[in-house]
Amino acid sequence: MALALTMLRYERETAMRTVIRVAVGAAMAVALAGAAGASDHKDSPYTQANPAADIGDVFIFQGPETGGLTMVFTVNPLSNSGLPGTSASSEIKLDPSLTYAFKLDLDGDARADLAYKLRAADIAGQAQTQSIELKRATGAEAASNGWQGQTIATGRTTALNAPLEVVRGKAGELLFAGVRRDPFFFDFTGVTAPAEFAIREALSGGDGLPAAPTSLGAFGKTDMTVVVLEVPLEPALRKAGFWVVVSDENGSAVDRMGRTGVQGIFLVETPVGYNPEAYLPRDRDRFPTVGDLNNAYNSTPPADDVENYGAQFAYRFRQLEVDEGKVKQTVDFYLPDILHWDADADRAYPNQRSLREDSVFWTIANVNPFYHAPDDNPPPHVSDQPLSNRFPYVAPSVAQAYEAPDSLVPVHPLYLAD
Numbered sequence: 001m002a003l004a005l006t007m008l009r010y011e012r013e014t015a016m017r018t019v020i021r022v023a024v025g026a027a028m029a030v031a032l033a034g035a036a037g038a039s040d041h042k043d044s045p046y047t048q049a050n051p052a053a054d055i056g057d058v059f060i061f062q063g064p065e066t067g068g069l070t071m072v073f074t075v076n077p078l079s080n081s082g083l084p085g086t087s088a089s090s091e092i093k094l095d096p097s098l099t100y101a102f103k104l105d106l107d108g109d110a111r112a113d114l115a116y117k118l119r120a121a122d123i124a125g126q127a128q129t130q131s132i133e134l135k136r137a138t139g140a141e142a143a144s145n146g147w148q149g150q151t152i153a154t155g156r157t158t159a160l161n162a163p164l165e166v167v168r169g170k171a172g173e174l175l176f177a178g179v180r181r182d183p184f185f186f187d188f189t190g191v192t193a194p195a196e197f198a199i200r201e202a203l204s205g206g207d208g209l210p211a212a213p214t215s216l217g218a219f220g221k222t223d224m225t226v227v228v229l230e231v232p233l234e235p236a237l238r239k240a241g242f243w244v245v246v247s248d249e250n251g252s253a254v255d256r257m258g259r260t261g262v263q264g265i266f267l268v269e270t271p272v273g274y275n276p277e278a279y280l281p282r283d284r285d286r287f288p289t290v291g292d293l294n295n296a297y298n299s300t301p302p303a304d305d306v307e308n309y310g311a312q313f314a315y316r317f318r319q320l321e322v323d324e325g326k327v328k329q330t331v332d333f334y335l336p337d338i339l340h341w342d343a344d345a346d347r348a349y350p351n352q353r354s355l356r357e358d359s360v361f362w363t364i365a366n367v368n369p370f371y372h373a374p375d376d377n378p379p380p381h382v383s384d385q386p387l388s389n390r391f392p393y394v395a396p397s398v399a400q401a402y403e404a405p406d407s408l409v410p411v412h413p414l415y416l417a418d
Helices: 002-028 045-049 139-143 194-203 262-266 290-299 302-319 324-334 359-367
Strands: 058-062 069-079 099-105 114-122 130-138 150-156 174-181 223-231 239-247 253-257 339-342
Touching: 045 253, 045 290, 058 239, 058 339, 069 099, 069 239, 114 139, 114 174, 114 223, 130 139, 130 174, 253 290, 290 302, 302 324
Parallel strands: none
Antiparallel strands: 058 069, 069 223, 099 114, 099 239, 114 130, 130 150, 174 223, 239 253, 239 339
């Protein structure tokens, strides 16, 4: 009987691999057409063409430096990888034409009540260091994607192998923007699941990156521009919805991200050799291609997600063989696409997303009905990057200079001193 059950399970998992490998991983099947779809890198035609607007990941957690609320986003994915369309670590920076905004919903209506907005400006004679300004916006100005709000801090970004720049705000805010290792983390060691198989295959889908089962190897030695903001954890911020938006000079959103890898996992291109009809958008009049769908998704607010994309997500969850009785519940969990933060709940995804935890692993277990992990490899999995408990927390650049080849002492300090 045990053997029969094992064979039945194996046959079901094998049959599902064809369906789920596409639904989860096709966004990375061709080099830069989705080289990091398990996260949110290269998620649309616009972001593929504009890497400084391309949000890779977002994080929210209580920062050990001050005990404040820490928010993080990354842009310029796969830097220093040598792939076409990417830059060296010494060249990446923020785009002065764009506004980068941390958005916080404080009353549960999926609309921003508070936003911290950032813009950069180039400095004559400086190749990478930029001046930056941080605004705090509330009410209608927070909901808007325009460059609005009250200035609370000004300073400079940190260039590669240059002195650490930490901008301090009027109320004790801490802000860092600079070159650091991509903090994306996915540990698929020992997991048996069609979704895991798909993401693993996708990670090595022609882009030349190693797809090793650790945070040090998932995308190889790659950097990003990382922005870290820590603000006082006032009572109103103990529970919130959180997402990040990048908008253009007209105040139109061009990228956004909340939950881990929603576009990379659920809104994917048709893989080579598969029937396009199964993977093209359901509403072909509005979204002729998957690229059109992803561009539209990035330009619209979370409050409109269920109306705009609910049917598309329901279709994808049925492809993933979510139980029919749970499809609506699953759609309602992932849409609106907002990452939840709750200081009084378990300090783990999906009540936060820290730099250390594997939220992709959590998503696989949450959606995939055939998920299995051995008893000696249960979640949570923890990043093996050299992270710090000192602000700005993220690991050094892969191109970090040290005082000597065999030394671990950087040329310039990487974190705030004790």
